[in-house]
Amino acid sequence: MATWVLGISALFHDSAVALLKDGVVVAAAQEERFTRIKHDAELPVRAAEWALAEAGITAEDLDWVVFYEKPLAKFQRILVNAVAEFPRAWRAFPRAMQAWLGRKMWIAGELARTFHVPPQKLLFSEHHRSHAASAFLTSPFDEAVILTVDGVGEAATTALWHGRPEAPHVHPVSEVVFPHSLGLFYSAMTAYLGFAVNEGEYKVMGMAAFGEPRFMEQMKQLVRLDEGGGFTLDLDAFCWHWHPTESFTPKLESMLGPARFPGSGFDPSTDEGKRWADIAASTQRMLEDALLHVAKAAKARLDLPNLCLAGGVALNAVANRRLAEDGPFEKVWVQPAAGDAGGALGAALWVWHDVLGHPRKKGAFACGLGRRWTEQQVSDILEDLRAPREALSPDMRLVRAVDDLEGGGVIGWFQGACEYGPRALGHRSILADPRGADTRDRVNARIKFREAFRPFAPAVTAEAVHDYFEVHPALEGPVRHMVATADVKPEHRELLAAVTHVDGSARVQVVHRESDPLFHALLTAFGERTGLPVLLNTSFNLKGDPIVDTPVDALAALYSSDLDAVYIEHHRVTRSERITGGDLQPEPDGDGT
Amino acid sequence: MGTPRKTWLKLVSPLAWARAGAERRFLASFSETERGSSVDMLAAAELTNRRDLRAKYFIHALDEARHSRLFARRAKDFGAPKVRSKAALDEARTLQTHGIVNGRPLFERYGELEFLAFVCRSESMAVEQFGVYRELGVLDPQTDEMLGVILKDEHFHVSYSNGELERFTREGRGSEVSWARRKVFWRRPWEAWMRFSLRVGHVVTGVWMTLLYMLVVAPFRLMARREAPGWRDVTSDGRSPMALARAQG
Numbered sequence: 001m002a003t004w005v006l007g008i009s010a011l012f013h014d015s016a017v018a019l020l021k022d023g024v025v026v027a028a029a030q031e032e033r034f035t036r037i038k039h040d041a042e043l044p045v046r047a048a049e050w051a052l053a054e055a056g057i058t059a060e061d062l063d064w065v066v067f068y069e070k071p072l073a074k075f076q077r078i079l080v081n082a083v084a085e086f087p088r089a090w091r092a093f094p095r096a097m098q099a100w101l102g103r104k105m106w107i108a109g110e111l112a113r114t115f116h117v118p119p120q121k122l123l124f125s126e127h128h129r130s131h132a133a134s135a136f137l138t139s140p141f142d143e144a145v146i147l148t149v150d151g152v153g154e155a156a157t158t159a160l161w162h163g164r165p166e167a168p169h170v171h172p173v174s175e176v177v178f179p180h181s182l183g184l185f186y187s188a189m190t191a192y193l194g195f196a197v198n199e200g201e202y203k204v205m206g207m208a209a210f211g212e213p214r215f216m217e218q219m220k221q222l223v224r225l226d227e228g229g230g231f232t233l234d235l236d237a238f239c240w241h242w243h244p245t246e247s248f249t250p251k252l253e254s255m256l257g258p259a260r261f262p263g264s265g266f267d268p269s270t271d272e273g274k275r276w277a278d279i280a281a282s283t284q285r286m287l288e289d290a291l292l293h294v295a296k297a298a299k300a301r302l303d304l305p306n307l308c309l310a311g312g313v314a315l316n317a318v319a320n321r322r323l324a325e326d327g328p329f330e331k332v333w334v335q336p337a338a339g340d341a342g343g344a345l346g347a348a349l350w351v352w353h354d355v356l357g358h359p360r361k362k363g364a365f366a367c368g369l370g371r372r373w374t375e376q377q378v379s380d381i382l383e384d385l386r387a388p389r390e391a392l393s394p395d396m397r398l399v400r401a402v403d404d405l406e407g408g409g410v411i412g413w414f415q416g417a418c419e420y421g422p423r424a425l426g427h428r429s430i431l432a433d434p435r436g437a438d439t440r441d442r443v444n445a446r447i448k449f450r451e452a453f454r455p456f457a458p459a460v461t462a463e464a465v466h467d468y469f470e471v472h473p474a475l476e477g478p479v480r481h482m483v484a485t486a487d488v489k490p491e492h493r494e495l496l497a498a499v500t501h502v503d504g505s506a507r508v509q510v511v512h513r514e515s516d517p518l519f520h521a522l523l524t525a526f527g528e529r530t531g532l533p534v535l536l537n538t539s540f541n542l543k544g545d546p547i548v549d550t551p552v553d554a555l556a557a558l559y560s561s562d563l564d565a566v567y568i569e570h571h572r573v574t575r576s577e578r579i580t581g582g583d584l585q586p587e588p589d590g591d592g593t
Numbered sequence: 594m595g596t597p598r599k600t601w602l603k604l605v606s607p608l609a610w611a612r613a614g615a616e617r618r619f620l621a622s623f624s625e626t627e628r629g630s631s632v633d634m635l636a637a638a639e640l641t642n643r644r645d646l647r648a649k650y651f652i653h654a655l656d657e658a659r660h661s662r663l664f665a666r667r668a669k670d671f672g673a674p675k676v677r678s679k680a681a682l683d684e685a686r687t688l689q690t691h692g693i694v695n696g697r698p699l700f701e702r703y704g705e706l707e708f709l710a711f712v713c714r715s716e717s718m719a720v721e722q723f724g725v726y727r728e729l730g731v732l733d734p735q736t737d738e739m740l741g742v743i744l745k746d747e748h749f750h751v752s753y754s755n756g757e758l759e760r761f762t763r764e765g766r767g768s769e770v771s772w773a774r775r776k777v778f779w780r781r782p783w784e785a786w787m788r789f790s791l792r793v794g795h796v797v798t799g800v801w802m803t804l805l806y807m808l809v810v811a812p813f814r815l816m817a818r819r820e821a822p823g824w825r826d827v828t829s830d831g832r833s834p835m836a837l838a839r840a841q842g
Binding site for chain 2: 035036037045046066070071072073075076080082083084086087089090093094095097098102108123124125159160167168172173174175176177180226228229230231232233263297351354355357380381384385386449544550552553555556559560
């Protein structure tokens with residue numbers, strides 16, 4: 001009889017499930033892909049229903065259900081903080097109590113009811129332990145330093161773990177606790193720069209490349225790096241520890257100038273735009289300096305050659321590169337669901353290995369863990385939606401896709417199982433020819449409907465990566481998942497204009513034949529035709545939407561944007577002309593008003 | 594005069610639209626609503642067992658998504674709010690993200706027939722509401738023209754959903770259709786009442802919690818000490834891994 005473990009992360013942001021069968025991940029997905037609510041925080045009911053159906057089991061077959069954090073420990077931190085911040089937390093306290101006494105305190109009961117499991121099957125990991133397990137237990141290392149850095153979990157905001165070859169594999173060493181938090185610092189600066197928290201952090205990273213870090217003096221006052229390898233924040237400039245909705249105080253504005261209003265335009269050639277870019281650059285540099293500082297302390301403590309990173313901050317691809325280049329480690333590992341969604345996977349893996357005591361079996365981490373669609377399902381949907389399409393053989397699918405791309409087309413690429421985590425890695429991707437900045441502008445303006453300053457990532461075959469990019473050897477793992485940047489070689493920057501950021505870098509994805517044969521074949525075919533096995537690869541979604549998960553989502557994106565074609569499994573679907581209501585008047589036997 | 598709702602709309606609309614920043618606020622909220630509808634219609638297109646209805650739901654979803662973008666774009670035309678208030682920030686963020694929708698898709702909650710009844714009723718109400726705005730001339734010419742385009746789609750949505758309900762009736766499910774229409778009609782005031790009750794409850798518990806904080810928590814402030822910043826070692830408390838995993842705290 002197989003042992004089934006279901007990991008769940010929920011109630012903060014990016015709720016998700018991960019299902020293990022005898023320690024092997026058989027399904028993992030974020031709830032947002034099902035509900036179409038970006039960063040959906042609700043209990044991942046639909047994702048769980050899908051995962052169980054995918055595995056061919058029911059809730060009764062589950063042996064363990066593990067929640068990714070400990071609710072009572074978190075509640076304790078909130079209470080203690082409210083007391084410590086008396087009386088200025090008077091507005092935050094009622095809100096927190098309403099949320100906790102009204103629901104979150106009783107999550108065990110809700111989990112049991114919602115997922116139809118008896119309470120004795122429920123387990124609870126810890127927030128940072130889940131992150132740590134998600135990093136180390138998917139890594140290629142036998143032993144490693146594990147650093148988890150995010151906003152806040154129960155109390156910890158940054159934690160050091162020892163990833164060990166024997167159980168317990170994830171062993172706690174030390175931690176920095178709330179309210180001193182690098183994740184919250186970066187999020188507060190994200191809000192200061194006019195972007196949404198937990199969503200706009202990538203934009204700060206993109207904006208940073210346009211500026212110079214000329215506000216470092218102020219940053220060093222905001223984040224003081226201590227001798228012991230820790231850090232202390234200037235808590236007078238931030239208010240996440242006592243304000244219910246805001247994260248920074250007027251002091252921050254007195255230090256850096258007025259905050260950027262959400263939705264304002266960004267033009268780095270203006271004085272104001274330059275100031276924002278410089279603040280973004282300084283924020284990014286400060287985060288990197290702090291991470292390096294922490295990493296050096298971790299190295300001094302454990303003296304191991306390899307580093308595993310997780311937590312929301314580990315999704316900062318620029319910082320990951322700096323850690324590899326200037327840090328003390330030989331190899332760095334970041335899995336693609338490094339944020340809270342990955343907590344579901346980490347919690348489940350922790351239970352399997354450290355609670356149930358099963359030894360590790362290392363293998364390549366595959367990101368395609370989500371929903372997939374059969375040819376018949378796709379055919380039926382396309383037929384029902386009367387979408388103009390052609391069915392293609394496997395070879396012709398590649399030929400036609402390369403035809404489209406070489407002709408300047410931008411295509412949706414919907415193949416196999418959806419990716420787990422925020423990165424589109426060739427399963428639910430928008431692809432284009434990377435040559436020419438006009439492609440980037442078109443994808444930004446007419447397909448993704450997003451800010452013009454945001455860069456696009458390149459995907460490249462493993463065989464050709466070193467011809468075009470200067471990838472640091474320590475980042476061999478992260479670049480598979482698009483969670484680290486590399487410089488585009490200077491002689492190719494003009495050629496690869498659509499994927500080269502203003503500072504000459506790119507958040508490259510290196511595609512290996514053995515782990516992703518179809519996407520590798522497409523890159524190879526494009527390379528054979530053009531001499532360039534590189535494609536612009538961005539997530540298959542429109543602004544404000546989660547990544548597409550179903551053929552219907554993909555078609556909606558096709559008809560709502562300027563995409564030229566969508567390849568859904570073996571079908572090439574086009575938008576010959578826009579469908580309107582007039583094409584589908586009520587059936588002849590209906591006499592609607 | 595029309596329905597009581599229409600009469601009410603005629604009375605309040607001129608006042609509501611005359612308030613400062615009303616255009617931007619209303620258009621942003623319409624954008625959010627349309628986006629929510631689009632998500633629900635897409636879910637219906639995926640979940641329906643009636644393959645003949647799938648394309649209609651899909652087109653409806655595309656229409657709603659387009660309307661959402663039109664409303665959002667027009668709202669932005671009215672410029673950013675002048676004051677950095679919380680409401681203004683929320684509004685700006687709504688326009689950035691096109692809003693968020695809560696809960697399971699309506700189709701899953703209601704089922705096919707009731708869902709169609711809901712669509713028909715909601716779209717009829719939208720036609721009525723937008724029609725009143727145009728009739729009263731409370732909109733600027735550009736918004737008025739945009740609403741005219743949107744109204745054509747909304748009429749189609751009413752038409753096809755009503756047509757489908759009538760088809761169900763002809764298929765011998767007339768009593769189910771009537772029941773679904775009644776449920777949909779009464780659900781709206783019921784949900785409004787529930788929302789109102791929730792808000793009252795929220796305010797009351799908020800007051801109690803604030804009093805609790807001010808009166809009961811205050812003395813503990815003397816004992817509360819923040820931990821020093823920097824690293825602190827984590828030591829095992831001796832629990833077995835299973836005991837650790839079973840604990841919520």
